[in-house]
Amino acid sequence: MEIKPRSAKVEEFDKVTGLINYVFRISRNYKPTMVEEFPLLLNKDNIENMIIISENEKVVSDVNYLVQDVSIQGNKLKVAAIGGVCTHPDYEKKGYSSKILDKAEEKMFSDGVDVLIISGTRSLYSRRNCSVVKSFYKYTIKPENIEIPYEIVEFDETNFEKDADLDKMIELYNQNSTRFIRTRDEFKKLLHAATIAWGPIDYKKVFIKENSNIIGYLIIRTIKKEGSIIGEVVEIGVNNINVENILKYVTNKFGLEYLDYKVHVRNLKDQLGCNELKSLDYQQGTIKIINYSKLCDNLKGYFDQYVDSELLEHIEFKQVENKYIIKYKEEELMIESLDKLNKLFFERNEEQYNEFKHLKKIYEFTTKVFPIDFPWTANLNYQ
Structure with missing residues (x-):
């Protein structure tokens, strides 16, 4: 009998999460904390999106995804985040993960x-046209023993001094025009769950205060590596202050060898001035367009902010089998693979633009609107 992937049942939740904990934590000699770390993804309310294969009532392979809303400069996209992809070691090499991913994408x-x-x-993902995209500037911050006119205060989100602390964080986060959209309850939950220490990974969470008032927050992931500790900025929310000096200060304060800070190439507001520390780098993980025409429809308000209405009025987006078309009157750009389409939309790639420079209006359109200003995916919403 053919074994087919399906959504898990509520009564199978413990079996599914048991497999996930075994593969990602227990087999690596870590505590089984996956459900605590990923409370939105691994949740009975999300059971329909926990896709499994079972044999003899045993869950042996699993793919989970969480659908979240992302605001792209005021335009809402539905984004599915996949996590916890695993197969029990005794059932590997049967193509189960590929079958489940097919079912999940459908x-x-x-x-x-x-x-x-x-x-x-x-390669499981790259074979499916999930693309790595270079769309972020990485700033590598070295520690400096400098003075700053602010107070850096570590906090524990389970014991805020007052609800106003969380309110201020939410206000600061929502100043970002491109972001994952969170409810207040989700923000509170993710602030704890996404910062649970495991293995070599820990977190530092600080408020930036001026005259006892919160003017920013910063969450850093720390990773122990061969006798030193390095850091990554998970999320930062600040008012108009000198971010570069804040990052240098906290890198020194927490004894980090260096601190990586990623900013999207289109995000001019959060760029730093230290260009000598900057390099073009990749978005976390991989990305794939699921519904080309729907995506383009949902981005029309975004496109409208960057190109003249006459140009946008005549731009058409079509899909013919596995070909993706952008058309302007008599000009037509045919993109022959989903990988190239992903990179056109989400990567800064001058070589790709130059391939169709002769299509003047399409070239104008694409270079003005792409890459899409997409949020850093390894923030608190990393599910």
Whole structure:
């Protein structure tokens, strides 16, 4: 009998999460904390999106995804984040993960998902046209013993001094025009769950205060590596202050060898002035367009902010089998692979633009609107 992937049942939740904990934590000699770390993804309310294969009532392979809304400068996209992809070691080499991913993407399409993001870069994903994209500037901050006119205060989110602390964080986060959209309850939950220490990974969470008032917050992931500790900025929310000096100060304060800070190439507001420390780098994991025409429809308000209405009025987006078309009157750009389409939309790639420079209006359109200003995916919403 053919074994087919399906959505898990509520009564199978413990079996599914048991497999996930075994593969990602227990087999690596870590505590089984996956449900605590990923409370939105691994949740009975999300059971329909926990896709499994079972044999003899044993869950042996699993793919999970969480659909979240992302605001792209005021335009809402439905984004599915895949996590916890695993197969029990005794059932590997049977192609189960590929079968489940096929089922998951089919369900995503029918559920109106625009874009898929995956935390990993395995060949399992690249074979499916999930693309790594260079779309962020990475600033590598070295520690400096400098003075700053602010107070850096570590906090524990389970014991805020007052609800106003969380309110201020939410206000600061929502100043970002491109962001994952969170409810207050989700913000509170993710602030704890996404910063649970495991293995070599820990977190530092600080408020930036001026005259006892919160003017910013900063969350850093720390990683122990061969006798030193390095850091990554998970999320930062600040008012108009000198971010570069804040990052230098906290890198020194926490004894980090260096601190990486990623900013999207289109995000001019959060760029730093230290260009000598900057390099073009990759978005976390991989990304894939699930529904080309729906994505383009949902981005029309975004496009409208960057190109003249006459140009946008005549731009058409079409899909013919596995070919993706952008058309302007007599000009037509045919993109022959989903990988190239992903990179056109989400990567700054001058070589790709130059391939169709002769299509003047399409070239103008694409270079003005792409890459899409997409949020850093390894923030608190990293599910």
